[in-house]
Amino acid sequence: xxATTSSRSERRPRPHSGAEIREAFLAFYEARGHRRMASASLxxxxxTVLLTIAGMLPFKPVFLGQAEPPAARATSSQKCxxxxxxxxxxxxxxxxxxxEMLGNFSFGDYFKTEAMTWAWELTTTVFxxxxxHLVVSVFRDDDEAAAIWRDTVxxxxxxxxxxxxxxxxxxxxxxxxxxxCSEIYxxxxxxxxxxxxxxxxxxxxRFIEFYNLVFMQFNRDAEGHLxxxxxxxxxxxxxxxxxxxxxxxxxxxxxxxxxxxxxETAATLAGVxxxxxxxxxxxxxxxxxxxxxxxxxxxxxxxxxxNLGRGYIxxxxxxxxxxxxxxxGITTPFxxxxxxxxxxxxxxxxxxxxxxxxxxxxxxxREEARFLETLERGEKLLADVLSTGPSQISGEQxxxxxxxxxxxxxxxxxxxxxxxxxxxxxxxxRAMEAQRQRxxxxxxxxxLTLQGAIEAMAEQLPATEFRGYEALEHPSQVMALVVNGExxxxxxxxxxxxxxxxxxxxxxxxxxxIGDRGVLAGGAPGAGAEAGxxxxxxxxxxxxxxxxxHGRIERGELxxxxxxxxxxxxxxxxxxxxxxxATHLLQAALKQLVDPSIAQAGSLVDFERLRFDFHSPRxxxxxxxxxxxxxxxxxxxxxxxxxxxxxxxERARSAGAVAMFGEKYADTVRVVxxxxxSMELCGGTHVANTAEIGLFxxxxxxxxxxxxxxxxxxxxxxxxDYLKERDSVVRALGDRFKVQPGEILERVGSLQDELRAxxxxxxxxxxxxxxxxxxxxxxxxxxxxAFRVLVARLDGVEGAxxxxxxxxxxxxxxxxxxxxxxxLPAPEEPAKLVLAAxxxxxxxxxxxKAGSFIGAVAKRCGGGGGGRPQLAQAGGRDAAALDPxxxxxxxxxxxxLS
Numbered sequence: 001x002x003a004t005t006s007s008r009s010e011r012r013p014r015p016h017s018g019a020e021i022r023e024a025f026l027a028f029y030e031a032r033g034h035r036r037m038a039s040a041s042l043x044x045x046x047x048t049v050l051l052t053i054a055g056m057l058p059f060k061p062v063f064l065g066q067a068e069p070p071a072a073r074a075t076s077s078q079k080c081x082x083x084x085x086x087x088x089x090x091x092x093x094x095x096x097x098x099x100e101m102l103g104n105f106s107f108g109d110y111f112k113t114e115a116m117t118w119a120w121e122l123t124t125t126v127f128x129x130x131x132x133h134l135v136v137s138v139f140r141d142d143d144e145a146a147a148i149w150r151d152t153v154x155x156x157x158x159x160x161x162x163x164x165x166x167x168x169x170x171x172x173x174x175x176x177x178x179x180x181c182s183e184i185y186x187x188x189x190x191x192x193x194x195x196x197x198x199x200x201x202x203x204x205x206r207f208i209e210f211y212n213l214v215f216m217q218f219n220r221d222a223e224g225h226l227x228x229x230x231x232x233x234x235x236x237x238x239x240x241x242x243x244x245x246x247x248x249x250x251x252x253x254x255x256x257x258x259x260x261x262x263x264e265t266a267a268t269l270a271g272v273x274x275x276x277x278x279x280x281x282x283x284x285x286x287x288x289x290x291x292x293x294x295x296x297x298x299x300x301x302x303x304x305x306x307n308l309g310r311g312y313i314x315x316x317x318x319x320x321x322x323x324x325x326x327x328x329g330i331t332t333p334f335x336x337x338x339x340x341x342x343x344x345x346x347x348x349x350x351x352x353x354x355x356x357x358x359x360x361x362x363x364x365x366r367e368e369a370r371f372l373e374t375l376e377r378g379e380k381l382l383a384d385v386l387s388t389g390p391s392q393i394s395g396e397q398x399x400x401x402x403x404x405x406x407x408x409x410x411x412x413x414x415x416x417x418x419x420x421x422x423x424x425x426x427x428x429x430r431a432m433e434a435q436r437q438r439x440x441x442x443x444x445x446x447x448l449t450l451q452g453a454i455e456a457m458a459e460q461l462p463a464t465e466f467r468g469y470e471a472l473e474h475p476s477q478v479m480a481l482v483v484n485g486e487x488x489x490x491x492x493x494x495x496x497x498x499x500x501x502x503x504x505x506x507x508x509x510x511x512x513x514i515g516d517r518g519v520l521a522g523g524a525p526g527a528g529a530e531a532g533x534x535x536x537x538x539x540x541x542x543x544x545x546x547x548x549x550h551g552r553i554e555r556g557e558l559x560x561x562x563x564x565x566x567x568x569x570x571x572x573x574x575x576x577x578x579x580x581x582a583t584h585l586l587q588a589a590l591k592q593l594v595d596p597s598i599a600q601a602g603s604l605v606d607f608e609r610l611r612f613d614f615h616s617p618r619x620x621x622x623x624x625x626x627x628x629x630x631x632x633x634x635x636x637x638x639x640x641x642x643x644x645x646x647x648x649x650e651r652a653r654s655a656g657a658v659a660m661f662g663e664k665y666a667d668t669v670r671v672v673x674x675x676x677x678s679m680e681l682c683g684g685t686h687v688a689n690t691a692e693i694g695l696f697x698x699x700x701x702x703x704x705x706x707x708x709x710x711x712x713x714x715x716x717x718x719x720x721d722y723l724k725e726r727d728s729v730v731r732a733l734g735d736r737f738k739v740q741p742g743e744i745l746e747r748v749g750s751l752q753d754e755l756r757a758x759x760x761x762x763x764x765x766x767x768x769x770x771x772x773x774x775x776x777x778x779x780x781x782x783x784x785x786a787f788r789v790l791v792a793r794l795d796g797v798e799g800a801x802x803x804x805x806x807x808x809x810x811x812x813x814x815x816x817x818x819x820x821x822x823x824l825p826a827p828e829e830p831a832k833l834v835l836a837a838x839x840x841x842x843x844x845x846x847x848x849k850a851g852s853f854i855g856a857v858a859k860r861c862g863g864g865g866g867g868r869p870q871l872a873q874a875g876g877r878d879a880a881a882l883d884p885x886x887x888x889x890x891x892x893x894x895x896x897l898s
Contacts, residue, residue, distance in 0.1 A: 014128040014851075014867045018244045018258040019348060022077050024126050025102045025238065032118060034104055035071035039079045039350070041704055042301045043310065050310045051081045051298075055101030056214075056235045062107055063177055063216060063233055069107035077102050077240065079350070081294055083313055086320075087414075090286035093245070093252035094208065097317060098294035100240040100258075108231030113148055115213050115234045116182065120153045123184060123211065127247060128851065128866055132190045135199055135207065137161045139168040139180030145215070149182070158194040161201055170214045170235075177216045177229060184211040186246050188864075210242040249864040249875040254286045258345075262289035265341040270328035275829055284324035288338065291317045295335075295364070296342040300356040302704035305367045316410060318367050322375065323411055333372065335364040355619075356702050359712070378407035379415075386419055395427020402428075434484075457487065457500060463545035465503035468516070468685060469644075472568040476501035476520075480546075481560055490559040497535065497558070499549040505568050506549060508542030512603035513580055513684040515540030517572045520549065522564035533558050571717075572607050573685065578693045578716025579610040581642070581674075581686045585635055585696070586612050586711065587658070588678040589628045594620060600658075601708050605684065608721070609699070609714050616709045620701050625711075632696045635677050639691035643673040649681075657681050695719045770797040774805035774821070781813055782890075787843060787897045788817040791890035793883065795823040799834040803873045810838035818843045818897070820857065820889050822882055830879035833861060837872050844869045848896050853889070860885040 015024040030036050040058040042051050049057070055078035061067035078101045088095035106115070123129050136155055138145040140162040149155040171178040185207045192206065201207050216233040218226040244256035254263060266288040267274045274285055298314045305315040318335065325334055339360050343353045353360070378401050385397050393416045401407035413423050457480045467474045480500035483491045491497045499520065509515035520535040533556030541548050549566075558564075583603055590598045595616065602613035620628075649669050653659075657671050658680045672682045674690060687693055697719050699712045714722045730741050737747045774794060781790040790809060794802060802821055810819040822835040837854040844850075849869035858865045858874035861881045865874025876882070 014247070014872075015126065016247055016873070018240060018256060021127070021243050021247060022100070022102065022240055022349065025122065026075055026077060028122050028126055029073075029075035029104045029118070032073075034073040034075040037070065037074050037076040039077055039100075041708075042079060042081055042298055043303060043704055050313065052078065053080055053082050054078075055080065055103035055237045056105070059105055059107075059235070063235065072107055072109040074105045074107070075103065076105075077349070079297055081298065081313075083316075086316075089290050090254070090283040093204070093254075094239075094242060096241060096253065096290050098290065098297055102238040102240055102243075104234070104236050106234035108233060111217075111232050111234060112145060112215055113152060115215070115236065116145070116148050117153055119184060119211055119213060119236070120155075127243065128868075129186065129246070130852070130855070130866070131155070133187045135159045135161060135185040135187050135201065137163045137168055137181075137183045137185065137201060137209075139182070140164055142168075142180040142182070142215075145180065145182050159199070161198050163201070170216070171220065176220060177218070177233070178220050178226070179215045179217040179232075181215070182213045183209045184213075185209045208242055208246070210246065211238045212236060246864075249858065251877065254289060259286075259289045259293065261345050262292050262338065262341055265338060266292075266325070266328070266330075266334075269334050269337060270325070270330050272328060273828075275831055281328060284327045287324045288321050288328075291321045292338040292342045293346065295321065296339050296346070296353065296360055297350070299360045299363045300350070300353050300702070302702065302710055304363060315367065316408060318364070319371050319375075319408055319411065320414075322368055322371055323414070326375075326379075333365065333368050335368040336361050339364045352703060356700065359700050359702070375407070382407070382412065382415060386415075386421075390421065392416075392421050393423045395424040395429070395431050398423050398428045399431035402432075457482075457546065461500060461546060462502075464501060464547040466505075466507070466547065467503050468505040468507050468568065471505050472570055472573060474503060474505045474566050476503050476564055476566045478558065478560055478562045478564065481558065490557060491553055492557045493553050493555055495553050497551060497553060499535065499551070499558075500546050501549065501564075501566060504547050504549070504566050506537065506540045506547060506566060507568075507573075507576075507685055508540045508547040510542045511682065511684050512583075513605040514576060514607065515542075516568045516576075517607075518566070518568040520551070520558075520564040520566050522558070522562055532556055533562070533564070535564070574692075575607045575717055576605055577685050577687045579607075579714075579718070580605045580682075580684045581672075581690065582632065582693055582696050582713065582715035583610050583612055584672065584674065584678045584680050584682070584686075585632045585690070586610075586628070586713065587614070587680075588674075589631045590614060590620075593627050593631060594624055608718055609712055611710060611712050613704060613708055613710045619703065620709060620711070625698050625701055629696060629698050635674070636690045636693045636696060639689055640674050640677060641689050642686055643675060644670065644686070645673075646670050652681060655679065692716075697722060766798070766801060770794075770801040770805050771808060773797070774809055775812075777821075778809055778812060781817065782894070784894050784897045786816055787846070788813050789890065789893045789897065790817065791820045791886050791893065793823050793886060794821050795827060796825065797823055797834075798825045799836070799873055799875070802834050803836040803838075803871065806836040806838040807871055810840055813840075815840035816842040818848060818893050820854065820886065820893070822857070822861075822886050824879055824882075831877045833863070833876045833879055833882055835861070835863075835865065835874040835876065839870055841870070843897065846897055848893065853892075856892075857885050857889045860888065 015021045026036055040052060044052045044057055052058070055076060056063070058078065062069045079098065080101050081098050083097055085095050086097060089097060123134065124131055136149050136159065138149065138160060146160055146162070149160050150157050168181040168183065169178065170181050185201055187207055189206050214235040216235060217229055219229055220226055241253040241256060241258055244258055245253045248256050250256055254260065263274055263285045266285050272281065274282060277285070295314060295317050303310050303314050305311055305318060321335060321338065343357060343360070347353050382401060385393065393412060398409060398412045401412055402409055409428060416423050461479055478499060479502050481488050481491060482498040483495050506516040506518065507513065518537050520537060522533050534554045535551045535558060536554050537549050537551040539550040541550065583605055587600060599615045600612070601615050604611040646668055649667055652669050652671050656679055669681045670683050671679060672686055673679045694716050696715045697713060699714060699722065701709065701711050704710045730744065733744050734741050737744060739747050777790060777792045777794070780792060781788045790813065794805065797805065802823065806819045806821045810817045813819065817840045819838045822833065824830065824833050826832065835854050835858050837850040839848060839850040850872040851866040851868055854872045854874045855864060855866040858876050861876025862878035863874060863876030866872050
């Protein structure tokens with residue numbers, strides 16, 4: 001086995017960068033018959049999870065027997081997000097929210113022997129890890145896996161550790177496919193030995209688990225009995241960030257090239273030096289670096305900030321970035337700068353980030369602006385509370401911050417923890433329950449208490465009559481009233497309420513269309529207008545057969561049985577009607593111009609925009625998007641009068657009406673027909689004529705999940721808002737570049753060309769300088785018999801240039817030469833040093849190998865590394881140890897070649 005490892009490692013360079021590691025993994029398995037799969041969206045098809053949390057999640061239906069595999073073997077680099085350990089992000093070496101999981105999968109094809117031998121081959125030959133640094137774990141009862149590691153692969157039995165079910169047995173749930181695992185760990189300190197008993201793999205200062213092999217070989221029934229599966233599967237995961245830490249010789253995942261550039265960006269914005277900060281400051285930079293990757297990828301996959309589900313996760317991460325930026329002294333908006341840096345860092349692996357740049361920047365700017373409006377006031381109030389020296393933050397205080405200032409509970413907990421305090425969470429929940437209907441956020445969604453009240457009313461009340469197709473103003477009677485989650489006889493000014501009327505012109509949110517906005521107005525007979533009640537309606541929902549109006553009483557009092565005038569906001573209704581009809585036209589255009597089989601997968605019809613999700617195996621080209629936009633605007637200009645009628649469901653389907661995604665239909669349905677263009681079953685509100693839409697504009701097209709694309713667009717009055725924003729940006733760019741709008745692209749292109757040329761010239765100049773300085777060292781080579789040894793320090797040279805210098809020196813001195821160079825690339829960063837070794841063929845034949853030799857030198861400097869026998873690179877963290885390490889390297893070389 002050792003001979004195979006040596007010969008293969010000599011033929012290929014050892015991956016170093018994150019991109020090289022990712023590509024090396026995928027290419028390795030692709031060469032072994034695995035189909036390379038693109039990363040799935042962070043928004044999974046699986047309804048049991050909010051986000052994609054593991055590399056195997058896209059293949060879960062295959063493993064559960066619910067779908068056909070894409071191939072017998074597959075490999076992928078899957079982007080993932082986990083927030084269960086969010087409090088550890090930045091504090092430990094290896095906790096992240098966003099990470100990439102490299103995986104190879106077998107769907108009933110190969111099994112343990114192939115998975116284990118390939119994993120070992122990849123680890124020791126492609127990644128070049130020395131077996132003495134590796135430890136494997138197996139499930140305590142898996143004698144087969146232990147035997148394969150020992151007898152087939154050749155792992156030292158002392159480096160095979162048996163672990164229990166909690167660590168090394170994978171399950172998909174209480175029942176279903178399951179099986180033992182085997183993990184590969186990297187040992188940072190093999191010199192500590194194996195000891196008398198099993199190695200303690202929980203010691204994360206010494207060991208890091210980087211590769212997990214799952215052997216799905218059993219099915220567990222309800223009684224817990226295991227029976228062998230007919231088709232046994234392989235599911236593996238290798239953490240990209242962890243392998244990067246190992247191969248790049250850095251102390252934690254954050255200092256790899258996958259994250260550290262973002263830390264440097266944040267440090268520059270804050271005007272600080274990461275290396276000179278204390279642990280608290282470094283933690284804030286790490287949080288910003290980690291979360292910036294996560295929020296950029298989430299928005300790219302279609303997640304928008306909200307108070308629910310994955311939208312809440314995004315909002316929480318965004319606000320943590322802003323909070324940690326303020327801890328570092330950043331007081332101005334900076335999320336877009338971090339977003340730009342994250343896109344630049346990841347665009348090669350994820351080009352869709354560039355496609356979604358505009359949406360990403362807009363969401364970051366919008367959400368940061370919202371948060372900054374209230375954050376300062378909340379922080380001041382919390383500081384006032386902390387100044388009193390409390391034993392804890394009370395639930396009422398935490399709730400006031402949340403309810404009045406929009407200050408997230410998690411941030412209150414985080415700031416309290418910084419002062420050694422806890423938050424009374426039980427008290428917070430009590431305050432939340434007691435005042436839930438007074439919270440502004442509660443006006444747009446139902447809590448459990450409210451839901452129970454509505455359900456009870458639905459049993460007793462007749463269905464609400466919807467009058468909004470023919471009128472936007474209608475007299476109505478209050479049939480039910482809910483205040484603070486409980487049915488009530490009356491309500492007064494300031495109360496957040498839910499109201500059910502006997503009839504209403506307000507549309508209740510459904511079918512992807514948002515609910516109407518407006519007011520309910522009323523007064524006692526004979527009273528003046530100023531005495532009447534005003535209820536501001538902020539949302540309208542459809543709950544079973546009832547239309548529920550969510551709002552707040554701005555003036556007066558309201559009681560059961562009162563008559564009010566329900567007035568829909570005409571401007572909002574016009575906007576949503578334009579967007580809804582435009583959505584129908586969009587689906588028709590997609591079917592006509594792209595693919596007749598395109599089917600809707602979801603939609604949102606809002607006042608500001610429309611969003612249309614549809615099944616498509618490929619992105620829609622820019623040319624097609626332009627044609628779609630032209631076709632829709634043509635239909636708008638043609639002034640098609642809409643025909644709306646009710647008919648039997650089967651008759652409507654026979655006529656070619658398209659059903660809306662996710663809708664259930666009665667025997668009699670409403671059909672919205674744009675003659676000759678579109679016919680759909682739809683209960684929403686629409687314009688009377690397409691000319692009322694005015695204009696349609698596509699804003700973006702992107703992928704949101706496997707096989708699902710999304711188009712966002714604006715129509716009607718919203719187009720003017722969109723164009724105003726774009727015009728403002730164009731004017732600002734024109735002013736900045738001192739050019740006319742039509743010249744902006746040319747100016748930006750020339751600036752990019754200048755930057756690229758300057759960058760190339762700088763890199764070339766640095767390389768030439770490094771080689772010139774290195775050539776002067778050749779005279780210091782020492783004769784050792786037939787060999788020549790050169791060991792020297794060369795500061796101010798980056799790792800790649802140092803390696804090139806060592807290689808050129810060795811070639812100039814001949815095949816009997818051994819060259820070792822070391823130095824500090826930047827003197828102001830004493831914790832970062834680089835080493836390089838280049839050995840000629842005659843030196844290698846005599847015994848020394850560059851890879852293993854430089855690794856030993858690096859270890860003396862508190863680092864590690866290695867490479868091929870003829871050329872290798874390493875790094876270290878202890879600048880004070882560099883000179884002694886180089887002296888020892890010179891002595892070791894002379895001794896081995898004498």
